[in-house]
Amino acid sequence: MMTEKHVAVLLADGFEEGEAVVFIDIMRRLDIKVTVLSCMETTALNTYFETRITADDVLKNGYDNTYDAVMMPGGPQGTDNLSANPMVIDFLKRHISEGKYICALCSSGAKVLAAHNLLEGRAYTTGDKLAEKFSDGQYLDKKVVVTDNFITGKGLGVSFEFSFTVAKMLLADNQEKVDWQASHIYFDHWPLATGHWPL
Numbered sequence: 001m002m003t004e005k006h007v008a009v010l011l012a013d014g015f016e017e018g019e020a021v022v023f024i025d026i027m028r029r030l031d032i033k034v035t036v037l038s039c040m041e042t043t044a045l046n047t048y049f050e051t052r053i054t055a056d057d058v059l060k061n062g063y064d065n066t067y068d069a070v071m072m073p074g075g076p077q078g079t080d081n082l083s084a085n086p087m088v089i090d091f092l093k094r095h096i097s098e099g100k101y102i103c104a105l106c107s108s109g110a111k112v113l114a115a116h117n118l119l120e121g122r123a124y125t126t127g128d129k130l131a132e133k134f135s136d137g138q139y140l141d142k143k144v145v146v147t148d149n150f151i152t153g154k155g156l157g158v159s160f161e162f163s164f165t166v167a168k169m170l171l172a173d174n175q176e177k178v179d180w181q182a183s184h185i186y187f188d189h190w191p192l193a194t195g196h197w198p199l
Helices: 017-029 076-083 086-097 108-116 156-170 175-184
Strands: 006-011 033-038 069-072 101-105 144-147 150-153
Touching: 006 017, 017 033, 017 101, 017 156, 069 086, 069 156, 076 086, 076 108, 086 101, 086 108, 101 108, 101 156, 108 150, 144 156, 150 156, 156 175
Parallel strands: 006 033, 006 069, 069 101, 101 150
Antiparallel strands: 144 150
16 A cells, blocks of 8 residues: 655745646546645635635644655745745655655746755756746756756746656556546646656
C-alpha cells in the first residue's frame, strides 16, 4: 500500500489564484493530499485578481508538520509577502534540509528562493526577468526545471506542466496514474520533452 503524499501550499495576500487553484486541483485529482496554509493572520486571503479564496489553516498551526512537498504560486504582492515572512523562510529551510520537494511557480522561484539564497546555485526558472535581480541560482529559459528536489515553473501559462511534473516526482511509483489523468483532462502537453530537465 502506497503512503499518501501530502503537499503544503503556501499562500499570502496578492497570490496568483489561477496558479494556486490549478495546482491544488491536479494534486487532489491524483489523490495527493493538499493542505492550503495562509501565511497571513487569517485564513481569508486577498488574491491578485480579487477572487475570494480561503485557506485550510494558517501556517503557524501547520508549521511543525513535515510535508512531502511545499508549493508556492506567484503574484507580485503575494511573493513579496511570502519573502518578507521569516516563518515561511524557516519552514522552507527545514523542508530543504529534510530533502522534501520545493515547488515554486512564477515569481516565487526568484523572489522567495533566490532572494534568500535557498537555491544554492541550482538551476531554476522564473518569470518576468526576475532572475536578473538575484545572484543565487542559475536561470534557465524553460517552462519547467527540475534540479535535485527543486521544481520551478515559469508562470501561469505552464501551471499544468508544472503541476504534473510535481505529481510525477511525488508519484514516482505510479506514473501510469499521472499520465492517465493528464489524458483524462485533455492536457496534450504531457509528458514534457526531456529538454526541460537540466543536464
